[in-house]
Amino acid sequence: MEQAAEPAQISRAKFWGLGLLSLILLVLAFPNFDLWFLAWIGLAPLLLALARQPKPLQAFLVGWFVGAIFFYATCYWLTYSMIHYGGLSAWVAYPLLFPGAAVLGLFPATFALLQRRLIRVLGPTSLFAAPFIWVTFEWLRLSITGQLWNAIGYSQAFHPGVIQPARWGGVYAVSFILVAINGVIAFALLKRTAKALILASAIIAGVALILVNMKFLVDFDEPHLGSDGSGTLVVALQPNVPMDFDKTDEQLAALLNFHINESEKALAPFVNSTKPRLVIWPESPMNFTYGSDPLLQERLARFTRDNHTSLLFNSQESSPQGGIYNSALLINEEGRLVAQYDKIRLMPFGEYVPLPGWLPGANRVSAIVGGFEAGSRYTLMIGSGARMGTFICIESAYPWVARNLSTSGAEVLVNISNDGYLGRTAVMRQHLANAIFRAAENGRPLLRVTNTGLTAKIDSRGRIEDITNGFQSDVRVWETHSVARPRTFYTKYGDVFIAFCGLMSAIVIALSFKGVSER
Numbered sequence: 153m154e155q156a157a158e159p160a161q162i163s164r165a166k167f168w169g170l171g172l173l174s175l176i177l178l179v180l181a182f183p184n185f186d187l188w189f190l191a192w193i194g195l196a197p198l199l200l201a202l203a204r205q206p207k208p209l210q211a212f213l214v215g216w217f218v219g220a221i222f223f224y225a226t227c228y229w230l231t232y233s234m235i236h237y238g239g240l241s242a243w244v245a246y247p248l249l250f251p252g253a254a255v256l257g258l259f260p261a262t263f264a265l266l267q268r269r270l271i272r273v274l275g276p277t278s279l280f281a282a283p284f285i286w287v288t289f290e291w292l293r294l295s296i297t298g299q300l301w302n303a304i305g306y307s308q309a310f311h312p313g314v315i316q317p318a319r320w321g322g323v324y325a326v327s328f329i330l331v332a333i334n335g336v337i338a339f340a341l342l343k344r345t346a347k348a349l350i351l352a353s354a355i356i357a358g359v360a361l362i363l364v365n366m367k368f369l370v371d372f373d374e375p376h377l378g379s380d381g382s383g384t385l386v387v388a389l390q391p392n393v394p395m396d397f398d399k400t401d402e403q404l405a406a407l408l409n410f411h412i413n414e415s416e417k418a419l420a421p422f423v424n425s426t427k428p429r430l431v432i433w434p435e436s437p438m439n440f441t442y443g444s445d446p447l448l449q450e451r452l453a454r455f456t457r458d459n460h461t462s463l464l465f466n467s468q469e470s471s472p473q474g475g476i477y478n479s480a481l482l483i484n485e486e487g488r489l490v491a492q493y494d495k496i497r498l499m500p501f502g503e504y505v506p507l508p509g510w511l512p513g514a515n516r517v518s519a520i521v522g523g524f525e526a527g528s529r530y531t532l533m534i535g536s537g538a539r540m541g542t543f544i545c546i547e548s549a550y551p552w553v554a555r556n557l558s559t560s561g562a563e564v565l566v567n568i569s570n571d572g573y574l575g576r577t578a579v580m581r582q583h584l585a586n587a588i589f590r591a592a593e594n595g596r597p598l599l600r601v602t603n604t605g606l607t608a609k610i611d612s613r614g615r616i617e618d619i620t621n622g623f624q625s626d627v628r629v630w631e632t633h634s635v636a637r638p639r640t641f642y643t644k645y646g647d648v649f650i651a652f653c654g655l656m657s658a659i660v661i662a663l664s665f666k667g668v669s670e671r
Contacts, residue, residue: 162204170201171214178218179225181307183581191307192333195286199279199338202268215264220257224249226302229577237396237573256299259289266661273664279339283331284656287324291650294550298497301549302582304330309585312615316366318592319640321649322551326589328653329359370595370613383631384537385429387418387461388601388609392625393436395572407438408448412455418627419459427631428536429461429485435478435545435570436603440467442481442489453487460485462535464542466568469494475525480542480568482533490535494527497553499546530556533566538634541596542566548583551647554590554598558643563634565596570603572623580606580622588614595640597632612637 162170177194180187198218205211231245240248263285270278286304294300305326308314317325333356340352391411397403415431422429442448442465456463462484469479469492477494484490530553533540541557541564548554548567557565567587571579584606591598592614600608605622609630620626641648 161206162201164210167201167205167210168214168217170197171218174198174201175218175221175225178222178304181304182226182302182578183585184578186310186581188307188311191304191330193337195282195304195331195334196337196341198264199267199282199335200341202264203271203276203279203338203342205268206272208265208268211268212261212265216254216257216261218257218264219260220250220253222260223256223302224253226578226582227253229574229579232575232577233573236575256293256297259293263289270660270664274660276339276342278660278664279335279342280332281657281660282335283328284653284660286331287328287650288654288657290324290327291647291654300551301586303327306582306585306589309588309614310581310616312592312613313367314363315589315592315614316363316370318589318614319366319370319595319642322593322642322647323589324647324650324653328649329363333359383427383633385419385422385425385427386599386630386632387415387429387431388599388607388628388630389414389418389431389433390602390605390607390620390624390626390628391434391436392604392623393438393572395437397437399439404438408451411438412451414625414627415455416459418629419461428538429459430536430538431459431461431463432566432568432599432601433463433465434568434601434603434607435466437570437572438466440465441469442467443469452483456483456485457487464533464535464540464566464568466544471525473525476523477527478524478544479527480533480544480566482535482540482542484535491531491533493531493533493542493544494529495524495544495547496527496530497547497550498524498526530560532557532560532562538632539563540566540634542568545569545571546583548586548590548600551590551593554594554596555643555646558594558596558639563596563637564632565590565594565598567598567600568602569600572604576623580604584608584616588616593640593642595637595643599630599632 174194174197177190181191181194201214202211230249234240234245234248235242266285267282270281290300290303303323305323308326315326317329321328336352336355340348389411393407411433419429440448452463462482464480464482467479467481469477471477479495480493481489482491533542539561541554541560541562543553543557554565569583571583584600587598587600588610591610591612595612597612598610600610605620607626607628608619609617611617618628618630620628
């Protein structure tokens with residue numbers, strides 16, 4: 153294989169300047185800046201820098217710099233609970249994020265190293281391989297670290313017209329399109345010829361056409377929801393329970409009364425309705441212990457019977473090993489417990505603390521956020537005319553949780569959540585972005601009910617309806633339909649798209665090493 157001509161080298165200052173520009177553009181593309189359109193050009197400066205860098209180590213380091221600082225800057229909110237509830241000094245809490253960010257930065261660093269080689273060996277056309285390699289490393293990041301937070305595709309969550317490819321390839325498909333456009337732009341800027349400009353324009357126009365066609369396909373695939381009265385009335389309570397309230401018997405009783413009274417007020421206008429009813433309370437620091445609290449069992453049974461409603465709520469339940477599950481329970485209209493889902497993926501600094509016990513303040517953080525055991529079964533909840541797949545808080549960040557619930561028969565997805573321990577930070581919209589993608593990937597409406605916001609109804613296309621404001625009590629009344637919906641390609645086949653991207657990446661990288669050495 154003949155080696156491609158080398159692009160002209162740039163100075164170190166320009167090289168690192170391009171990397172810094174990519175970092176800034178990508179950070180601004182995510183909440184709370186929400187300049188989502190910058191993700192369509194955010195990687196292009198980094199790709200240009202890689203094309204002009206002859207040294208592998210420099211390429212690796214700039215990729216590491218961009219990746220690590222990106223994760224640090226967009227996930228700074230992880231320090232909130234350590235500082236405000238654990239008593240750690242900010243001078244301790246913020247440095248504690250660096251090791252995790254540095255590990256996550258290794259994935260874009262390795263991407264940068266490989267992409268640089270491809271450009272120098274195969275030429276600028278190898279930029280068309282960038283999306284295959286990038287999304288492969290996003291998948292590897294999730295597989296190895298359990299963390300896919302702020303994958304580049306999530307930047308587009310609040311724009312339904314862009315995210316419909318998720319039905320076929322998950323959030324990775326949207327990441328693929330974004331990186332493809334970035335690669336095309338970098339290619340045109342490197343070549344600077346009329347032919348390259350025409351090719352880049354044609355590809356961009358083709359992507360736009362694909363997105364438009366996908367919207368029509370999704371609209372055609374949606375079931376018709378008639379006005380036959382078959383829907384379920386849903387009362388979603390956002391109680392805004394303070395994270396640091398004193399858990400005295402009096403305060404707990406007052407908060408339980410608040411939950412019940414606000415739910416009954418929302419149900420009152422529908423006293424003569426024949427539609428099935430469902431009340432959803434979010435995950436919160438109330439720390440209900442339904443299984444070991446007979447008085448609570450009787451109170452909730454009376455509430456559901458008197459109001460002819462089912463109740464879905466969060467509770468701490470005992471595990472067979474003597475530990476505690478973070479669970480979602482469903483009580484039917486007769487006051488009986490009919491379903492329990494035990495949270496499978498736990499939240500670091502939320503349900504367990506990945507800090508050594510000797511670290512000052514670690515025990516205090518553990519006391520605030522708790523130490524839970526993980527569940528193992530995906531539970532389909534059937535009640536009030538709805539077939540629900542319920543998952544809890546951070547599980548919205550794991551695509552396979554909602555997918556497994558959808559394949560189990562869920563026609564409506566429910567996410568109960570509590571971000572209160574992370575404050576008024578970007579996590580609120582970043583977390584909502586995850587839930588939006590789970591709805592779009594599986595073609596299922598999703599009811600997101602939170603303690604402090606953002607509570608919202610999300611339709612099967614990923615469109616947000618009736619969202620609440622943060623850190624205030626509120627109630628929403630929705631209607632949802634549990635109808636037979638076709639399974640999306642992603643629900644049926646999962647990460648087939650990622651497998652294809654991984655295969656293509658391996659082939660291209662292998663070709664760059666076949667009989668070719670760098671100069």
